[in-house]
Amino acid sequence: MTELDMNELEPMFQDPTVGLSKQQRVWWEGFCSGSPVQQAPYEQLSSYRAVVDLFRASTGNGGSPAREAFLAWQRAGQKFMRTCAEQNPNQYRASQGTVDGAVLKVLDADGEVTPRAVLVAVGVPADEVARIAGKTGSKRKFKKALQKHVQHPSAQRMIQCEGKREYLRTAADTLSGSLEGLAMNMKTHAMLAELKANAVEQARQIAELQAWKAAVEIRHAVEDAGVDPRAEALRLHTEGLGYKAIAGRIGRSQSTVRNWVKAA
Numbered sequence: 318m319t320e321l322d323m324n325e326l327e328p329m330f331q332d333p334t335v336g337l338s339k340q341q342r343v344w345w346e347g348f349c350s351g352s353p354v355q356q357a358p359y360e361q362l363s364s365y366r367a368v369v370d371l372f373r374a375s376t377g378n379g380g381s382p383a384r385e386a387f388l389a390w391q392r393a394g395q396k397f398m399r400t401c402a403e404q405n406p407n408q409y410r411a412s413q414g415t416v417d418g419a420v421l422k423v424l425d426a427d428g429e430v431t432p433r434a435v436l437v438a439v440g441v442p443a444d445e446v447a448r449i450a451g452k453t454g455s456k457r458k459f460k461k462a463l464q465k466h467v468q469h470p471s472a473q474r475m476i477q478c479e480g481k482r483e484y485l486r487t488a489a490d491t492l493s494g495s496l497e498g499l500a501m502n503m504k505t506h507a508m509l510a511e512l513k514a515n516a517v518e519q520a521r522q523i524a525e526l527q528a529w530k531a532a533v534e535i536r537h538a539v540e541d542a543g544v545d546p547r548a549e550a551l552r553l554h555t556e557g558l559g560y561k562a563i564a565g566r567i568g569r570s571q572s573t574v575r576n577w578v579k580a581a
Contacts, residue, residue, distance in 0.1 A: 333375045337368065340518065344368045360470035361510045363427045391418070395440030411449045411492060413458050415439050420462040423496055424471040428503030432496035450493035459488040459495040475506045536568025547577050554578050 334345050345368055348354070358365040394414075418439035423430060436446045463485055466472055476484050487498040539546055546567045553563045560571045560578070567574075 333371060337371075338364070340364070340515070341368045345372060348372045358514065361474055361507075362514055363429070363507050364511055365514075395438075397440075399440055399442055411436075411441065411452075411455065411458070413461060415441065416455065416458040416492065417462045417465055419492070419496060420459070420466055420499065421469070423499050423503060424466055424469045426500075426503075427471055427507040428500035428505075430500065432493045432500070435496055436492075450496075451491055453490045455492040455495065456488045456490055459492065460485055463488060463499075471503050471507070474510060475502055478506060478509070532565075532568045534568070535566070539567050550574050550577050551581050 334342055337345060341364055344365060348369070349372075354369050355365075359369055360366075415436075419432075419435045422435045422438055432450055433446050436450060437443055441449055463472070467476070467481070467484075472484060484502075487495060487502055489495045489498055536546070539549065544567075546569060549567055550563050550569070553566060554574075558566070560574045563569075563574045564571045
């Protein structure tokens with residue numbers, strides 16, 4: 318297949334990176350070239366995790382069989398709870414397992430989810446959500462759920478910033494208030510983690526630009542002095558300097574210096 322018009326490809330061959338940010342494309346290209354997934358950014362940065370999940374889905378490296386089995390079991394339990402609620406209207410009660418599942422959903426989503434969507438996802442019937450969410454007296458169950466998931470990466474991120482006491486204080490008197498408070502905290506800390514990572518990346522890029530600028534200035538200074546950079550590199554090498562030191566002296570790359578020395 319030569320000179321293939323990309324515009325004529327079927328939808329199944331569309332570029333999966335459409336919609337990714339510039340930084341996300343950099344990560345994507347790294348994965349394509351064989352870079353491993355870094356666990357810490359995957360747990361702390363929702364943008365990095367989204368690229369990893371998209372890359373795995375696009376390349377066929379999805380979740381494990383154990384994970385799929387767990388999700389199937391979880392869905393079966395939710396279906397059972399919905400069936401019981403339909404057969405016994407106005408008698409539905411949010412169990413500790415339901416609250417545990419709701420908290421886990423919020424943590425997994427870094428807060429990017431509404432209390433109603435979470436409760437429906439864990440098996441609460443749609444017509445019972447408002448009553449269950451607004452009912453008072455759920456603080457104890459919510460605190461137990463927070464304790465159960467205290468080792469979750471999103472929970473640990475908040476605890477490291479504000480302490481465990483503040484993490485547990487997200488429990489309110491109503492389930493809706495608790496979920497909203499937890500979601501707000503998760504979104505805030507996810508945003509802070511992403512800003513921190515961006516700041517680190519920007520600092521790295523600035524350092525690279527500064528090093529490049531310094532090398533260019535040295536290179537111009539050598540040329541303005543009428544010194545042959547290749548001859549100077551060979552001279553410095555005979556004095557015992559390494560490739561890196563020579564490159565810094567004449568404003569050239571280490572590979573260029575190495576090639577000159579080997580060709581001499």
